[in-house]
Amino acid sequence: MIDLVKSPVGKEASTSDKAHIIKILENVGRALQPLELAQIINSLPKDVVLDKEKLTRFLLLTAFLDQQAESPSARRTAIKIYNVFGDYLFFEPQQCLMQINKLAALKDEYKISPAIGRVLPRFGWFVLRVGGFLTYEMMLDKTSLSEKLGQCKSLGEATAFLQSNPVVESILREKATRMYVSWIGHPDLGIDVSNGKWNKSFFEMPVDGHVGKIFSRAGLVSEVIHEEKEGSGSRWNVIVASKMRPSIQEATNQHGEDCIMVDHGAFQIGINCCPDNLEGIACDSCPRASFCQIKAKIGCKGYCMLRDYCKRNVTWRAY
Numbered sequence: 001m002i003d004l005v006k007s008p009v010g011k012e013a014s015t016s017d018k019a020h021i022i023k024i025l026e027n028v029g030r031a032l033q034p035l036e037l038a039q040i041i042n043s044l045p046k047d048v049v050l051d052k053e054k055l056t057r058f059l060l061l062t063a064f065l066d067q068q069a070e071s072p073s074a075r076r077t078a079i080k081i082y083n084v085f086g087d088y089l090f091f092e093p094q095q096c097l098m099q100i101n102k103l104a105a106l107k108d109e110y111k112i113s114p115a116i117g118r119v120l121p122r123f124g125w126f127v128l129r130v131g132g133f134l135t136y137e138m139m140l141d142k143t144s145l146s147e148k149l150g151q152c153k154s155l156g157e158a159t160a161f162l163q164s165n166p167v168v169e170s171i172l173r174e175k176a177t178r179m180y181v182s183w184i185g186h187p188d189l190g191i192d193v194s195n196g197k198w199n200k201s202f203f204e205m206p207v208d209g210h211v212g213k214i215f216s217r218a219g220l221v222s223e224v225i226h227e228e229k230e231g232s233g234s235r236w237n238v239i240v241a242s243k244m245r246p247s248i249q250e251a252t253n254q255h256g257e258d259c260i261m262v263d264h265g266a267f268q269i270g271i272n273c274c275p276d277n278l279e280g281i282a283c284d285s286c287p288r289a290s291f292c293q294i295k296a297k298i299g300c301k302g303y304c305m306l307r308d309y310c311k312r313n314v315t316w317r318a319y
């Protein structure tokens with residue numbers, strides 16, 4: 001059992017600095033989030049991408065796989081699963097389930113968290129995720145998931161609809177649910193099963209460790225919730241992102257217009273520019289500038305975009 005502790009963040013940013021930081025994060029997210037989603041789906045055949053139902057189901061599988069796993073590996077694995085089963089993945093789930101052993105070859109691609117790996121072989125976790133997805137499809141039977149979600153009047157209703165199924169509820173935890181509904185419903189991401197019915201301002205940030213790290217290091221929040229008391233173990237300064245979500249959402253709502261883009265911007269700065277172990281941290285100059293894949297897309301000048309406003313509370317770690 002982890003002993004959660006609350007500590008002051010260090011230096012908190014001024015209101016005006018917070019507004020600047022949130023705006024920068026929002027712009028970074030706006031530049032990169034559509035590309036990220038495109039990257040997930042671009043390896044799929046055109047007919048899948050153009051078919052709302054297939055795409056809605058495929059992204060649900062991706063969100064299922066994302067739990068307790070490294071996100072890029074979960075996304076690559078989802079595409080490989082489609083390559084094995086083709087459209088049977090969407091319309092013949094029972095047949096796929098009976099041939100789930102065909103997916104054993106993909107298990108090395110799929111990287112799960114070390115904590116899960118200690119209690120379950122990798123393929124075991126994989127089978128639970130994919131098997132859960134196929135079981136849910138069997139329960140949907142002929143129901144169109146995209147239409148069902150699109151009929152929901154609000155995001156809350158869509159989330160409740162997903163969570164009302166015990167299989168989905170047990171696999172798709174809160175963060176992944178928020179991520180999934182933003183993929184299929186955010187008006188700027190091109191799928192929008194609701195056809196504009198879901199208001200952008202009602203989305204909720206998924207918030208992972210990297211987002212928590214950037215909000216803490218930059219001084220956007222006043223307190224950090226972390227794993228242990230200072231000095232009681234090597235992981236004492238690891239942020240518990242799920243517990244910090246309300247204060248992160250509140251800080252974002254005060255200064256931003258689109259929390260999904262702010263979340264994604266913080267995630268990208270967190271994994272690219274602001275490493276957990278501080279090696280090559282890009283505050284004033286970035287050692288990765290010559291080969292960085294996002295630099296040009298976000299207009300980075302070779303140092304962290306938050307340089308002028310961030311409070312650099314670098315004690316805090318994502319993982």
Ligand code: SF4
Pocket residue numbers: 214217218269273274281282283284304305306307310311312313314
């Ligand atoms: S790289 Fe430096 S300036 Fe950028 S968010 Fe991290 S601590 Fe702040």
Ligand code: SF4
Pocket residue numbers: 272273282286287288289290292293294295298300301302303304305
């Ligand atoms: S070049 Fe460095 S600072 Fe700029 S976006 Fe890439 S990783 Fe971040």
